[in-house]
Amino acid sequence: MKINMYKILLLLSITAFISCSEDDEINDKSILDTATPELSELDQWIRQEYVNPYNIEVIYEWSEYEFSIERYLYPATKENVQPALEVVKHIWIDSYTEVGGEDFVKNIAPRQLALSGGFNTNPEGTITLGFAEGGKKIVLFNVDFIDYSSRENIQRFLNTIQHEYTHILNQTKPFNEQAFGEITPTSYNPNWYEETDSAANEEGFVTAYASSSIIEDFAEMVATFLKYDNDGWNDFIDNISNPQARQDIRAKESMMAEYFNQAFGIDVYELQAIVQEHTDEVI
Structure with a gap:
């Protein structure tokens, strides 16, 4: 009985092998588009x-x-x-x-x-x-x-990538969050969307979103700074009525410039000028 069972299993194995070989010959092409x-x-x-x-x-x-x-x-x-x-x-x-x-x-x-x-x-x-x-x-x-005919529209679109790229730079080489956050330590607000940009300016932030956290404050500083030429940036700060707020934004500007210089060897004021030059060319 054992010998007969062995013969049956051997016969089944040979049959399966022959079947697989025949299938391989038939299905020699991949079903995937290569x-x-x-x-x-x-x-x-x-x-x-x-x-x-x-x-x-x-x-x-x-x-x-x-x-x-x-x-x-x-x-x-x-x-x-x-x-x-x-x-x-x-x-x-x-x-x-x-x-x-x-x-x-x-x-x-x-x-x-x-x-x-x-x-x-x-x-x-x-x-x-x-x-x-x-x-x-x-x-x-x-x-x-x-709207490629609108400088303001293009600046708003590019503000996004300048902001997000700053996060990537910060992840590559961190800035001093503690020192930066101490400039306006009590004014950060998770409900930033309840405040206008102009009101946030009077508290030492370049936008309302900047007041949401320290890392967003830094990224908004860079993006907003690059939105203006140097004269426009100075006018923006000079139009803030609160002297302390103007001083706070200048302190953040100084830390931003120091970060770019020390971390990447970049003069942020030169970068600002070139960004504006390239924006003019796009318009």
Whole structure:
């Protein structure tokens, strides 16, 4: 009986082997599409301007893994992608490259830029223009609503990436949060959205959002500073009526300039001038 059982098992094994061999011959082609996808003109441009020189991937097609499904968001209209990226490159990347050197952004940059067409509206009525994730990705919203003839509109859009890039710089080389926070220690407010920018100015903050936390205060200082030329920046501070608030913002400006110089060897006033020059060229 054992011998017969052995013969049966051996016969089944041979049959299974022959069947598998026949299947292998029949199914010798992969069911996966391994062909190299064709790149559109936009994809080729992105590869040339972002991927190859800076190793920055641009995500503009919709993915549920890149954007919150709890918000009413949608992909940027394709014809709006390249104009937005051209502005981002010239005002942000080219400016830092000119001041910090050819490899500055190559070494310190998000590895992904994700673009959304619409606005990201929050329950309390505020609008998130962008955010950074772990220093690796920056998400930008309202790409479909950039008015390239309006300096104010372009500045608002670029303010987002200047702000988020500052977070990435801070994650690379931290600033002195304790010393910076001691300038206006009692005025930070998690409910910043209940206050206007002008009211926040009188308390020593460049925007209301700057009063939300120390790290956001620093990032808003950089983004707001780069929004103006030097004369405009001085006028902005001079128009604040509270002398102590003016003094506090100047103290934060001094710490900001010292941070850029010591951490990265960058003259933030030179950076400001070049950002404005590049903004003029875009307009």
